[in-house]
Amino acid sequence: MARLSVRGLRHAFHAQPVVALPMLELEPGLTVLTGPSGSGKTTLLYLLSGLIRPQAGAVIWDGVDLARLSERGRDRWRRAHAGFVFQDFHLLPELSPLQNVLMPARFAAFSARRHAGRAAGLLRRFGVPDRRCAALLSRGEQQRAALARALLMDPAALFADEPTASLDAAAGRVVAEALQALAAEGRCVIAASHDPDLIALAGRRLHLEHGRIEVFA
Numbered sequence: 001m002a003r004l005s006v007r008g009l010r011h012a013f014h015a016q017p018v019v020a021l022p023m024l025e026l027e028p029g030l031t032v033l034t035g036p037s038g039s040g041k042t043t044l045l046y047l048l049s050g051l052i053r054p055q056a057g058a059v060i061w062d063g064v065d066l067a068r069l070s071e072r073g074r075d076r077w078r079r080a081h082a083g084f085v086f087q088d089f090h091l092l093p094e095l096s097p098l099q100n101v102l103m104p105a106r107f108a109a110f111s112a113r114r115h116a117g118r119a120a121g122l123l124r125r126f127g128v129p130d131r132r133c134a135a136l137l138s139r140g141e142q143q144r145a146a147l148a149r150a151l152l153m154d155p156a157a158l159f160a161d162e163p164t165a166s167l168d169a170a171a172g173r174v175v176a177e178a179l180q181a182l183a184a185e186g187r188c189v190i191a192a193s194h195d196p197d198l199i200a201l202a203g204r205r206l207h208l209e210h211g212r213i214e215v216f217a
């Protein structure tokens with residue numbers, strides 16, 4: 001079970017403060033980051049997942065401070081502990097859904113064959129049909145395939161940037177409910193979103209505005 005502690009987190013672009021978060025403790029559950037465009041939601045997601053190193057402060061996952069790791073160390077941490085879902089899926093359209101889901105295994109010590117059963121199980125779980133290539137999936141199916149890919153290595157932390165923004169309301173609700181179910185299984189799921197359905201399912205909301213962050217339980 002993942003636990004996140006943030007202390008004195010600050011990050012600025014061109015001397016313009018974007019993220020200032022003195023303290024945050026997160027246990028497994030669904031947390032949504034809200035706020036107007038440009039308020040720093042994506043930047044905060046990147047800081048919490050170690051994609052960028054903060055200029056000040058600590059981002060501690062289960063005792064490991066990502067801010068003290070090298071870029072390679074953070075890469076290694078992400079491969080073992082983090083999954084990512086993006087607004088536009090980021091699937092490779094010419095590969096099958098199964099091949100897409102297996103992508104994270106290419107860096108793993110085990111061969112892709114060891115992961116094939118788990119990948120197929122995840123596609124079944126999210127109701128993604130077997131097609132010749134991912135480009136033939138509906139948008140909702142593509143995002144569910146992306147969710148399956150994010151879960152291949154069974155990460156304790158799942159990060160999602162506007163995961164329902166490219167979907168219609170019905171497909172978006174399916175993805176939002178899947179994120180809630182994944183959080184209920186003991187993961188820290190952190191999603192930036194404007195989607196009222198997803199926000200309504202969150203156990204916690206962080207609202208970003210003018211560099212300030214308010215926490216709503």
Ligand SMILES: Nc1ncnc2c1ncn2[C@@H]1O[C@H](COP(=O)(O)OP(=O)(O)OP(=O)(O)O)[C@@H](O)[C@H]1O
Nearest residue numbers: 013014018035036037038039040041042043044192
């Ligand atoms: N690499 C960068 N270099 C310079 N400025 C950046 C960089 N990344 C983000 N910013 C700036 O930081 C601010 C916050 O951007 P960010 O993408 O985190 O906001 P957001 O809340 O996710 O916005 P949106 O909802 O539009 O995606 C913006 O003013 C943006 O222009």
